[in-house]
Amino acid sequence: MKKIWMLALLSLTLHVSVFAQTEYSNTSASGRGGVVNTFASDYQTIGVNPANLGRSSHRLSFTFLEGGFGISSQAFTKDKIRDFRAKAEPAGESLAQRKSYAQAFTSDDVLNLGGELNTFAVSVHFPKIGGFAFSNRQRMLGYAGFNKNFSELLFLGQNAAIAKETGENELVYVADIFDGTELKASWVQEWNVAFGRTIVDLSGVSISGGLGYRYVQGLALGDFSVKNGQVNAYGAISPTLAVDNDDYFANPLSTLLDIRKELTPVGTGHGFDIGLSAELAKKVKLAVSVTDIGSIRWTENLMAGQDKGFILSELESKESNSFESALDMAEQLVNTSMEFAPQEELKTNLPTRLRLGAGLNVTRDVELGLDYVHALNDAPGNISQDFLGVGIDVMATRNLRLSTGVSAGMGDKMNLPLGVAFVTPIYEFGLSTKDIMGPLSDENPGASMAFAFLRFKLGRL
Template sequence: MYIKKIAVVAVLVISVVTAKAQSDLSFYHLGELTPQNNLFNPVFFPDADFYVSLPGISGISTNLNNSFNYNDIFSAVEGTDSVRFDPEGLLSTMKSGDRLSFNGSVSLLQVGFHLGQAGAIQLFANERVKSSFYYPKHMLEYLLHGNGDFIDQEVVENNLRGGLSYYREYGVGYSRQLTVLGSKKLRVGIRAKFLQGFLQAQVDEDAYVSFLTDAESFNVRISTNQPVLHTAGFDTMDEDGYLISNANKGFGVDIGADMEITPKLKVAFSINDIGSINWKEGVKNYELIESEATFGGLDLRDLDEAGDILSDTLEQLFDYEETTNSFKSKLNTRIFASGAYQVLPNGTVTGTIMTRNDLGKQSFTYGVGYTHKVGRMLTVSTTVSKKPSQGFAIGGGFGARLGFMQVYTSIDNVIGFTDIRKMQNINMRFGINFLFGRFSNKKQEDADTDKTPRVKPVKEKISPFPDEYDLDHLEIIDN
């Protein structure tokens, strides 16, 4: 059945993303070091007159947010080297609203150049993958504990949210510097993006399911609001030309600004991924026909067979209707707000708040980082961040400019590498860019040129005669 195929895809996605992770703040705190920082704020531009980022090698990133680790899922079997699945330990760690989310991107091409001293243009194309899955804790507790503890008690699960999206974006960005409030420097920028969708799966945001166990018969009544599973691209991915162009199209926009409050203090604000994709090609939607069903119970003690048993039971109890109606999916909008203060001639402290709209829910990440420039070749940064449902993580990054070639990388959870079993997030972002010229040098040269020429003072000649003598008619002869 197609539902089983979706389940298999979901398992594969979760398995892949569990091995990779990143929160964006360690890389964000590198400032305008790389062209890829423009993903966070359209006004960010590296110190170069012109740059080129080539396919694949210039930008590869992954992003995972998870609320538990390996040790929360498996526990050691005493006296052996083996481990066992520990559902009670997992449920005790899990909170309602916890989610597993993954973002990945590969830079296909990026080109940027300045327009005079005030403007800049950037062209780009990126491959992007996003997925989110909210853990249905109440439903898991009901299934694993059994219905004995819930007689005549309705168990409602409204965290049936999940989605997977794969698309490509082509875009152009423009930024410009303005002078406001007398002499304050304000930069504003925008990136307009055309979106080409390839793969999508999502459940209605308001989907829910409830379980009620009858006290006499112990039968279980399952009620739903007839949610719809929307999919696109699963049967058309291998068709000729589908991954180049198809009818699944959309539009997105990023906006941003930063302002120099004082010579040492700068603030920045941006909203990224405002937009949506209309899915019209390769669409298959699955809508439950019945909103209520009753069954005698399930035996899920054999975890190896639990998935098949649950899937088969649901297919028998709930019939569904398949349609090909088009649907729309929104991008996961992110907002960055930060303030940077120069504490040393080459050192800056930055505090950042990031919020993300994920399937209708807001999540917040906080971070404080220190960035230091070592000469003109090397920039290093370290960050302490706090992500949803996680403790504090320490990360860092660096970028080195070797002539016109720039190498960069960042990692968000350095300490996590000491024990992978306790790791909840990992960061691995890296790439190579090609930067030509130094834009900061040209700005300094222009500033020096604009200075008013210094006039050599002329000494005033003092006459030895009193002021009442009118000697203006006499010619002064210099010896």
């Protein structure tokens, strides 16, 4: 029987290939490459720094269906993507070419992906009390990294060095041969509430503090990782997604797009954000926050795997470098190498992060910002490397705001973002990308897009 939970997660994270790890529910932040801590205001502070609600710019702000997606990798090239899309015939690729793919995919950064969607978000500010914000948000995050043995088995099958070095009926263990391999993914729905207010207001100095809370409903979770001999293999997935038939896997989005089916949560949890921000002489901004402090308890459709050994010679491989063949082998490796059984409960941490920011109002129409983000745990969906970015907003005209900057980290290359927003006193829409050069790059290409078409702000303060 197929291990539906793991294959479905692999399908979502590897087959769809449209998500990356950044602030894609905030179009303005995406246009600055993820730089947001000192820029965020109103409902945009949720998940970033609730303290900024203490200095909201409008009495009432709200948005609908604002979000985005993206993908980045240090292993892909345009040629590799083109070959995968071609879906070559089994006998159509040479062993030498498949070896080159195995070598390229031996990387701790094969894939970083994620996506976010604010179905709605609203904030309201009371000058003598502070600011409140509420939102519903969908978050998908994923990460993949392969060690040499895992990558060679994906593309070479029985021609992999580890397969040739192992006896025909010899038992091998995941902890020994896959160390450094990681496949992580999560999909959660959040119900957020946040509050922030000014706590110190002196001449030339203003300090705000804030707290955020989120009720988290887990829809899918997957973790297959090996680090220093420690093996983690578990997953839970909404029953709506866990369809045991080949038609689903041929089109993994079909179930998601069927609005008649309800995605039943398989885990619930609670998360908290805490933050401080300061403004000096109405010019300099400083911000610090810790986000996603908390955990989720997964109790439904939960499977956990044990490393009891498996026989490499029993793996069935195809002589092809097509994406379908690699995905089939990934399924085999996960399902064959581990012995899975139902588990009553699993507690996982939320992807807790430390966020530091500094900003400068250069003029009335120009604002600069610097952000640093550091992962405080290795929970599914957390960033794999620290993030550092510099961003700028420029009001080019009365109704046109341009955003750009430079950013690096999170397992990604250096990026050049761009955002364009049409702004009126009450309405705003915009589009942005994390890296304008990503789709054009021959080495390590990527793609991203964030969008906001229904932003409204009323009662400027």
